Amino acid sequence: MINLLPSEYKEKRKLNIDKILIGVLIFTLLLIPLSYYIKLSLEIKRAEAKLELIDRELDKLKDKSQGLNKLQKEYQSLKTRLHNRKKIVGEKVDWSAVLRELQQVISDESWIKEFKVVSHQSFKITGYTLNNQQLEIMIEKLKTSSYFNDVSIDSSTQKKLVLNGYEDQNTIHYQISGKLRANVGDNNGME
Incomplete structure (x- = not known):
């Protein structure tokens, strides 16, 4: 179709503020959950790193506690052997x-x-x-x-x-x- 109206009668395009507001609102609504998602994923990564560090420390402590348990068992064994030797040898005799x-x-x-x-x-x-x-x-x-x-x-x-x-x-x-x-x-x- 041909527009036969003079140019001054042409309707000027208006900025559609409603559309812009809706676009900004949608963008904001998308940006807020995205920022929370990024923040939570960073916190999860930090927590996983801490858990990994704690697991390594726990493994070290388990190794040390097993070594300590072995030492305690060896101590008890030596104490028992010493007690048995004292029973056999008894008091000091010249x-x-x-x-x-x-x-x-x-x-x-x-x-x-x-x-x-x-x-x-x-x-x-x-x-x-x-x-x-x-x-x-x-x-x-x-x-x-x-x-x-x-x-x-x-x-x-x-x-x-x-x-x-x-x-x-x-x-x-x-x-x-x-x-x-x-x-x-x-x-x-x-x-």
Whole structure:
């Protein structure tokens, strides 16, 4: 169609303010959620980075705690072993003084075959003597000694002792038991 109206009669185009306002409003409505989305995604990334750092620190702490648990178990094991050794060894004893005392207790007519210390400082002596009287004297000396306690005869039997280069001899085979006294003889023989 042809417009036959003069140009002054032409309708001037108006700026459509309504359309501009609606456009700005739509743009603003789109911009606000977009800015919140960007802000939240940045906060999520920061939180994930912190969580990753915390996870690494927790892994380090777990390794250290496992090492600590191993050390605690090893400590308990060593403590138990030390306690068991103390039970076996018992109190401090000067063995040279105990053996000197034992040498004085045994007469020339008696022989010790074995002197054995067992747990809790209990001892057993196995040996031979020529007669019962010597055995009684030896028991009495052991009972009155400051190094021995709870001395008793476990067994005594008559046997023939046969040694190369010696005559066969009738002897009394004995086994004596008792306990070593605690903290006696630890002063190098000085009483």
